Amino acid sequence: MDSTPARAPVNRILRSSIVDGPGNRAAVFLQGCNFDCVYCHNPETITLCSSCGTCVPACPAGALSVGESGGILWNRDACTLCDSCLKTCPHNSSPRVRLLSPKEVMAEIEPSIPFIRGITVSGGECTLYPDFLRELGELARERSLSFFLDSNGSYDFAADRGLMEITDSVMLDVKADPENGAEYRRVTGNDGKGILDKAEYLAKTEKLYELRTVVSPGLFDPVAVVEKACRRIVGTGSRYKLIRYRPVGVRQEAAAALAEPDDLLMEKLAGICAGHGIEAVIV
Ligand code: SF4
Ligand code: SF4
The missing domain is CATH 3.20.20.70 (Aldolase class I)
Incomplete structure (x- = not known):
């Protein structure tokens, strides 16, 4: 074995x-x-890091190097967590990853x-x-x-x-309307197929702690998404976390293009949850 x-x-x-x-x-x-x-x-x-090496010279602490096999070596003790490597990486990756x-x-x-x-x-x-x-x-x-x-x-x-x-x-x-594959793909790069079925399966087997939707006005219709999602978990005891989009840690193009929701919209979404007897948490 x-x-x-x-x-x-x-x-x-x-x-x-x-x-x-x-x-x-x-x-x-x-x-x-x-x-x-x-x-x-x-x-x-x-x-996953492709070992392109771009971040190595960008590290001011000398905590990154190229190993004999060509992989990137990260010296945790030398690292100051300055994030220069993350800002330099052109591939949405990080050299500060350990295989554990x-x-x-x-x-x-x-x-x-x-x-x-x-x-x-x-x-x-x-x-x-x-x-x-x-x-x-x-x-x-x-x-x-x-x-x-x-x-x-x-x-x-x-x-x-x-x-x-x-x-x-x-x-x-639940990141967009899963019944609209093109919309889901635009928001996530994936068509989201079957996500509400999975939510329902988890809820009915008492394995769904919460659904979560990040809300940014204009990105998709959050009213339709929350309504459809609530219908699939009603009566199961799962809760719904409604997350305000905030431009923290996001890529520059997202920060420039996306809007933050106002209280009115978040309360409206919480009201939809309440109408289905589902506890809503706004963060
Ligand atoms: S965060 Fe990255 S760039 Fe900064 S010291 Fe650590 S490894 Fe180097
Ligand atoms: S973390 Fe990014 S920049 Fe650094 S070696 Fe990996 S892919 Fe290249």
Whole structure:
């Protein structure tokens, strides 16, 4: 039997976070995403590093170098987290990524275990690494920690029993109208096919913690999106997080093109949720 651990590219690990699911949690951010959302707030997590080397001379601390195999070496101790490499990278990537096994991730979380309720794995898109997730979920369960996933909704959760057995809940994005493939593709680079079916599956199996929609007026019709999404999770106890688009961490072209929603629109969306008996959270 192959016992090689399923490693995944880890962008960063937060030992303590109160914004990545219920309670105080450790949050693990994996590198790589199959979406390319116009408003992405962490665009440096989208692409795996191609080792082009562009960022190496841009590092003022000398923390980056090219290894013998041509890969980029990152010296964590020398890094000052100045982000020059992220700003220089032409490929929406980061050289500050480590290929870690689930056990290595748990070892980094270990000091905070007495103070956290669980682990949330985010990205990028964490479901690109299902073997890693299953193993990390097992380790979390051994330590009596809940295990949450933060997903863009592209994964076929129903087809992965092993992952569903080990996952306590999922936070799922609805990023545009999934019944309008062209619109979804314009916003995310992916047609969003079946996302509401997945939301419904997760909700009915009590594995949907919340749906989430980032709202930017003019990007898509948020009223139609929230209405359609609510209909699919009504009566299941899942909640809906309505996220104001803010121009923080986004690419320059997004910051120039996208608008922030006003309170009136956010309250209107919350009212749609309330009309379906669904708790809305505006952030
Ligand atoms: S953040 Fe990037 S550029 Fe800045 S010191 Fe660290 S590796 Fe170098
Ligand atoms: S992080 Fe970006 S700039 Fe640096 S080597 Fe990788 S792809 Fe090139």
